[in-house]
Amino acid sequence: MAEQIELSNEQALRLVDTFGSPLYVYDERILRKRCRDLRSLLPLPDYRPLYSVKANSNPALLRIIREEGFFVDAMSPGEIYLEEQAGFQPEEIFMVTNNISDEEIRYAAERGILMSADSLSQLERFGILYPGREIGVRLNPGIGAGHDEKVVTGGSCKFGIEYEKIPEIQKTAKAHDLRIVAINQHVGSLFLDYDTFLEACRRMLAIAPAFPDLRIIDFGGGYGVPYQGEARLDLSGLSRELTELVRGFLAECGSPDIRFYTESGRYIVAECCELLGTVQSRKEVAGVRYLGTDLGFNVLIRPVLYDAWHEAEVFSRRPAAGAPEYELVQIAGNICESGDILARDRRLPVTCHGDVIGIKNAGAYGYSMASCYNSRLRPAEVLLTETGEAKLIRRRDCLEDLMRGVVL
Ligand SMILES: Cc1ncc(COP(=O)(O)O)c(C=O)c1O
Secondary structure, eight states: OOSSOOOOHHHHHHHHHHHOSSEEEEEHHHHHHHHHHHHTSSOSTTEEEEEEGGGOOOHHHHHHHHHTTOEEEESSHHHHHHHHHTTOOGGGEEEEOSSOOHHHHHHHHHTTOEEEESSHHHHHHHHHHSTTOEEEEEEEOSOOOOSSGGGBOSSSSSOSEEGGGHHHHHHHHHHTTOEEEEEEOOOBSOBSSOHHHHHHHHHHHHHGGGOTTOOEEEOOOOBOOOSSSOOOOOHHHHHHHHHHHHHHHHHHTTOOOOEEEEEESHHHHSTTEEEEEEEEEEEEETTEEEEEESOOTTTOOHHHHHOOOOOEEEEOSSOOSSSOOEEEEEEEOSSSSTTOEEEEEEEEEOOOTTOEEEESSOSSSSGGGOOOGGGOOOOEEEEEOTTSOEEEEEOOOOGGGGGTTOOO
16 A cells, blocks of 8 residues: 555546645545554553644544544643544543643643643642642653754753653652652654654653652654655664563563553654645746745645655646656745745646645644634645545635634
């Protein structure tokens, strides 16, 4: 089976003609395949992968991911709400927080959802609000990884509590009679070489015995997918080495009753989605050729935010009989900012008005980071089911949505 969603020329044009442009198209088979890859990462009965819904929170996709045996993590009450809509139960949700309010702590705690505190002061807040309860703590392993410094979350950054502060964690917990039942950490997002991740896991297991009430160890996520033809993450190598590490830990600690989690978002949803948009104009300015499309950074912000590279392809309204002619283009969006360039210096078949541009790997941090900037309407989302049906899983925004919540 293919590693990514693959649409035929005819299929892509039909989808856009039926559901409008731009459009996120998801392939259920690829989604399930990715879930199964990660489900088998740790061949231990006490392993449970979490899906990080920040990558994509459409409840129709969450339902599929739940069917594949995943639990979920949540950063906010909004994510918890969507997870509940998809059928996740409180014990299947782990709230991994960062700088949350008392109201947000209460939202999770009143539902019986286990949360983890990201700082000593938040641990203290939780203790004041819910003395005697169970809680987790997010640790900072001192090393990080990721595709951009904005998403490196271990080492010098705003996340987690350093290992050196474990005595203070214990003191704070004791003061409020809290039981630290979970520890979690996350080195960062998108690594294709797992050395740093594994080293962070090793460090975490080494300090785990400092928490006598522990029943959950969450190694975090960040498993990358290739965006620009890189070698795939060697999951079987990672599985082998991580399993060995965990087995060693269990043997050394007399097989404690501990459940292991991972927290992956991108790996699960990136490759099952292609974002389709339409060529609206062509022009040259100062000798540079622009393909003007409706793919503004409001629908895929990664290239603008992180200089991320996404593969682009053309679905032509008038496919050439022979080999197509190619041209060098900048794929621009329709947002009123010069930086609104989705892809630079791409050699693509010559396009005309109405042709469709496909952007690969758009399933992670695509719709979930989409906005209504320039008062644009967010696109629809469509799922290609295993039976081949194209099923609408979110309608396109309408103009009235722009007035939702407005008080005049
Ligand atoms: C705490 C935490 N867990 C999980 C993830 C998911 O990362 P990814 O989508 O790279 O797997 C993130 C993303 O930044 C995160 O901050």
